[in-house]
Amino acid sequence: MNLKLQQYINGKWVEANSGNTRTIINPFNQEVIASVPEGDESDAKAAIAAAREAFDNGEWASTPATERGAIVRKIAEFIERDKEELAHLESLDTGKTVEESRGDMDDIAGVFRYFAELADKDGGELIDSPVPNSISKVVREPVGVCGQITPWNYPLLQASWKLAPALATGNTLIIKPSEITPLTHIKVFELMEEAGVPAGVANLVLGAGDTIGAELSSNTDVDLISFTGGIVTGKKIMQAASVNVKKLALELGGKNPNVIFADADFDIAVDQALNGVFFHAGQICSAGTRLIVEESIHDEFVNALVERVKKFKLGSGFNEDTQMGPLISAEHLAKVEKYVEAGVQEGATVAVGGKRPEDPELQKGFFYLPTIFTDCTTDMSVVQDEGFGPIITVEKFRTEEEAVNLSNDSIYGLAGGVFTNDIAKAERCAAKMRMGTVWINEFNLYFPHAPWGGYKQSGIGRELGKLGMEEYTETKHIFQNLKPETLNWF
Structure with a gap:
């Protein structure tokens, strides 16, 4: 591995101010794969100061949008060039299959390319003015310093x-x-440096959320916080961000319903139900973990689900025949186990899984059997809370109205799905489901052009699409009187 394994602050690769480091392990076998700096508030403050100075000097913001877009496009090209190395690192770090990581890298390059193309497409707009001989226009400007x-x-995808x-x-x-x-x-960040992102514009700080994340959220030199994670942390960020009324973009997870009507294509619905949950061992905010079946x-x-699940191949993400890798950590494995235990105590029946695998080759990893x-x-x-593991809950319904009501019975509203061959019924359900994305005869598909985000406690704001671009801008109205006159009011 040739990575610098340092933080990147103000255009320089640096260690943590404290000199502390953190060991990174492979969740498949707990082997040490790297040692990285463990930053704290002082590192965060240094990065914030660098970003603040870089923004206030105006160089990057005033760089023509076409030039900024060209740099972002270069990053996409470099990601494609180094796809195999990036996929290898992602699978080492997360335990997911390398095939999935390769797909992630394609998606990531697509995201950078999409926003590169958008960079120079919004030149503002002229709006009607009630005053003769005047110009009234609306422009979008960068927010400022973003945490x-x-x-x-999905480390790099979400980034x-x-x-x-x-x-x-x-x-x-x-x-x-x-x-x-x-x-x-x-x-x-090595690729961004190679692409020509100026010093201070982009900074990378490594360390814990309760130190660095807390500093980013509460520091008054930060103008916007974008966070993807859990509800508890999201609420803390909202409170901390109120110190200077930061802009917020929060994606806080989901407990996503997948409604299966009797008139759906049975085999496709089964396959999509499995695909909608078990990628990356169910550790996906949009996973369709709530099956609602007629x-x-x-x-x-x-x-049918149980028979397919019994055949899943668990193992190293670098084995080509592996279908599902381990959970991310021992701590998370323990949370998933407690989650399943709670479901059993509440009266749910384990149809398959519900425990760690017995395969000797998997004992060093953080594996948990796919569970229904x-x-x-x-x-x-188990129906209401986000388990963030390889777990499906199954509920029954009789009527279309009941299916919709069950889908909406949640504090979350990130995503949901409907499987039926009755398109009118599908559209009726989609219109009534209170969530940011509704798939019809599909589950877990996303692409850069479409906005992503949730209703209710799944978050605030949107990522991806034009709306994702707008999150990073402020709207300004500029009015110019071309023939000013005295008012003689006083």
């Missing part, structure tokens, strides 16, 4: 959703990856 906090499940639009719109930034999955962030096909559908719960009701914690 960005990314999760461990790309934040880095690309922030850079394209002329902001400066400080990004903090999860302390347990920093490797691809380090690599992409009663007439419930038993047959569950049996039946006999589930909406008052159970």
Whole structure:
């Protein structure tokens, strides 16, 4: 590995001020794969000061949008060039299959390319003025200094959703990856440096959320916080950000319903239900972990799921035949186990899984068997709470209205799906489902052009698409009187 394995502040690769380091381990076998700086508030403050100075001097914001776009486009090209190295690092760090990581890198390059193309497409607009001989226009300007906090499940993918639009719109930034999955962030900062991002514009600080994340959220020199993670942390960030009324973009997870009607294509619905949950061992905010199945096909559908799940191949992400890797950490494995135990105590039935695998080759890793719960009701914690693991709960419904009501019975509203061959019914359900994305005969598909974000406690704001670009801008109205006259009011 040729990574610098340092933080990147004001255009320089540096150690933590304290000299502290953190060991990064492979979740497949707990082997040490790297040692990285463990920054704290002082490192965050240094990065914020660099970003503040870089923004206030105006060089990056005043760089023509076409030039900023060209630099962001270069980053996309370098990601494609170094795809295999990045995918290898991502799988080492997270335990996901390398095939999935390769797909992530394609998506990430696409995100940078999309926002590069948008960089010079908004020149503002002229609006009607009630005053003769005047010009009234609306323009968008960069917010300023952006604090960005990314999760461990899709480290570089989630980072790309934040880095690309922030850079394209002329902001400066400080990004903090999860302390347990920093490797691809380090690599992409090498690529950003190579692409020509000026010193101070983009800064990388490594360390824990309760130090660096807290500083980013409360520091008055930070103008915007973009955070992807859990509700508890998101609420703390909202409170801390109120000190200077920062702009907020929060994606706080989901408990996503997947409604299966009896008239759906059975085999496709089964396959999509599995794909919607078990990628990256279910550690996906948009996973369709709440199956809501029409009663007439419930038993047959569950049996089909169970038979497929029993054949899953668990193992190292670098084995080509592996379908599902480990969970991210021992701590998270323990949380998933407690989550399943709570479901059993509440009366849910484990149809398959519900424990760690017995395979001797998997004992060093943080593995948990893919699990399906039946006999589930909406008052159970496994139905209401985000488990963030390889777990499906199955509920029954009889009518279309009941299916919609069950789908909306949640504090979350990130995403959901409907499987049916009755397009009118699908559209009726989609219109009534209170969530940011609704898929019809599909689950977990996203692309850079479409906005991503949730209703209710799934968050605030949107990423991706034009709306994701707008999160990093302020709207300004400029009025110019071309023939001013005295008012003689006083």
